[in-house]
Amino acid sequence: MSQRPQTSPKALTEVEDRFIAQWGEISALWGVNRTVGRIHALLYLSRQPLDMETITKRLQISHGNCSTSIRDLLAWNSIRRVHVPGERRVLYESEQDPWTWFHACIRERRRREVVPVVDAMHEITDHAKLSADAADAAGSPEAGDLHDAFERIARFAKFMDEFQDLIDAFLAVGAGPLGKALRTVAKFVPKAR
Amino acid sequence: MSQRPQTSPKALTEVEDRFIAQWGEISALWGVNRTVGRIHALLYLSRQPLDMETITKRLQISHGNCSTSIRDLLAWNSIRRVHVPGERRVLYESEQDPWTWFHACIRERRRREVVPVVDAMHEITDHAKLSADAADAAGSPEAGDLHDAFERIARFAKFMDEFQDLIDAFLAVGAGPLGKALRTVAKFVPKAR
DNA sequence: CGGTATTGTCAGTAAAGACTGACAAGTCAA
DNA sequence: TTGACTTGTCAGTCTTTACTGACAATACCG
Incomplete structure (x- = not known):
């Protein structure tokens, strides 16, 4: 609950945020929910598959919202489930070729x-x-x-x-x-x- | 103000209504306001240009809504203004080639x-x-x-x-x-x- | 010009859509 | 199987968008 100071200005986070926000806007423009687009953008940028908790923290959304949005992305074949052996959590990754x-x-x-x-x-x-x-x-x-x-x-x-x-x-x-x-x-x- | 009986069951109206409703749905699907699509459909079907009052009565919408929607359609170059000499009202017509x-x-x-x-x-x-x-x-x-x-x-x-x-x-x-x-x-x- | 018919604007309201968080259901290690 | 962890669902709430109707502005007739 305590306010931790940012560990660093994080140039990477800033670069990612811009792209994620823009993709969210593009999605909204084409009739897709903004949050759905943002999750997709985050997964597209990520070097490795991500789990839901990481996504909710990164994008500041509830896990309910995240769960629903991921269902949408799966239905659109925009992302894939990834199961890692000996890992309970489900991971998600995006197609890399636009x-x-x-x-x-x-x-x-x-x-x-x-x-x-x-x-x-x-x-x-x-x-x-x-x-x-x-x-x-x-x-x-x-x-x-x-x-x-x-x-x-x-x-x-x-x-x-x-x-x-x-x-x-x-x-x-x-x-x-x-x-x-x-x-x-x-x-x-x-x-x- | 009195309730006039329908003059007839109007097969024409029914045919038009189906098309208008469908076009409204298509519009909504592509991020265009449903009402905007319905007005466009009505004008596309009409043999002659229509004025705003005719449109509001036919589609059961307020004239404020109609005015705004028509502005949109004009901005999208989907319809044209038509001025008839000796007629105060402005008429609208749609492009006929899809x-x-x-x-x-x-x-x-x-x-x-x-x-x-x-x-x-x-x-x-x-x-x-x-x-x-x-x-x-x-x-x-x-x-x-x-x-x-x-x-x-x-x-x-x-x-x-x-x-x-x-x-x-x-x-x-x-x-x-x-x-x-x-x-x-x-x-x-x-x-x- | 004055008067009236028509169209434009916009504040307030109604409807639709998105989001949260509590609970239910599912999954896996031990 | 139990129990802890993770994900799914959905009622209620919040946010956004669409619509209405009163008033303002405009256009045209006589």
Whole structure:
């Protein structure tokens, strides 16, 4: 409980803190909890796997929060459990190649968010088509508007399909050598504007 | 003020509502306010530009909320103001091509979020390098750890640079014919897994 | 210009999301 | 198995974000 003086100004801690804070901001920006991002950053920087107590002390968070955040990171395949023989505590480590990590994130996001949304769009499109045709058959005055709505909805559904194709193409070339080559090419594409 | 009965069950309204709700969810998923997404969806579906009162009634939101959301949509270049001569009210309409809209979104996101973050990463990398070299010069025991941290941070900064190149390449091919051709190609890239 | 219809702003409030800490459940050495 | 240590869960609380509605500012008509 007593206030111990800092053992040293700790240049290392300061460097790490900046990076951790920044990664937290980036995460928040992309819809990921800030704390989740900070833990990930800490593990990415660490030379060896860390246990929960070390993480909670370093980032000043409760172990409940830490436990939940780690569950998230595991679900996103951003970190791995490490078991050390003769050690009760569970340790965690992060993937060290950012592109491999990013690739895993995109795959997960595709699975959770893109696929369900694409499916929902198809259902909505089908429903719109049925409504429009039914209005035709009934000679309803809405028929024209319904066909128009169907066309706009179908156009958006097609966009979503193509968007998913783009993601699939990215996942196919992946974090490996082909992906690396393409990213090198990207560097030399003449900029717009 | 009196309760008028619905004029009809309105198949059109139901079709629109489904699409609007879904777009709202998609928006929320990508860090955009749900209401902002719903207004955008409504304008995308509408055959003619709409004024604020129509939007507030249709989506059951306050005009304050609507005003703020429309400001956001304008800032994202997702909708346009339309002035009709001899009409006091301002009308709004949405871009009708989803890829053109998406392109504008990405450009804006790059400007607001990617560029500042890439810059911050460079600063952090420089700072880490300076600290590591200073520790070397001082013969500090932290020197090894600092060089290690610098390497990891630099690796991530490089990833961010490449990520930005990828976005720039996308923006360069754009929503035009070249982009369309590439999206067609994407469709036939063999899938991973 | 004065009057009115429309839009913008923002303080206060409501809703959603994140965090803590107490307790439960699980794990492992002895 | 027991007992100590570690991790998981979740009700309650705190923080952040979204929304409403009253008032202010603006634009346009006659």
